[in-house]
Amino acid sequence: MAVLECKELTKRYGGVSALNHVNLQVEPGRIVGLLGPNGSGKTTLIKLANGLLTPSEGEILVCGSVPGRESHTSVSYLPERTAIPTWMSAAQLMDFYGDFYRDFRRDAAEEMLQRLGIFPRQRIKQMSKGTxxxxxxxMVMSRAAKLYLLDEPIGGVDPATRDYILSTIITNYNPEASVIISTHLISDVEKVLDDVIFINQGQVVLQSSVDEIREEKGMSVDALFREVFKC
Structure with missing residues (x-):
């Protein structure tokens, strides 16, 4: 069964379509790049999959269910902006996630914090933006979810941290789950992707495996993206 499925999915804000009759499927065990220019509909699609928005038309299913309370147990979501309580320490945040999510793996979170030199007793508000x-x-990757939705996970961090974040994503997700990474930093994420979805003006313009792009087009995902979306 597909982890994420969209059938004629449409979302309008007033008279403007953010997504327009989108059809796509994401199978288990794949890391998928959701790629497109700013304003192409990437964040809208991720919010629909997380149940934060409802479709204007069509259907979206997560593990066979309409996004809602039931699907929240299957989805781990990283929003575009930092959205964790800054008065908490990292240790309190782990307690919070442990209480809230049955699939939270505290040992994995503690190991990653230690590897990055982040002290559990330090308060979030005392940390830099990147930290x-x-x-x-x-916290998001320490859940044993079936679908990870990551909205611009590497947008505001330095190149060395990007590499760490990408390796964290690869090594910490359940192999039967899928990861969707929305980004415009394609050359950075390309090495970890299995599949790509190009989206523009609310419509899917390409869905392909990375291997097919390299074999059939003879170019990298980044080069193809630049060709498809050149101004």
């Missing part, structure tokens, strides 16, 4: 982003990603 806060790392802590939030650690």
């Amino acid at each position: 806060r982003e790392k802590v939030q990603l650690i």
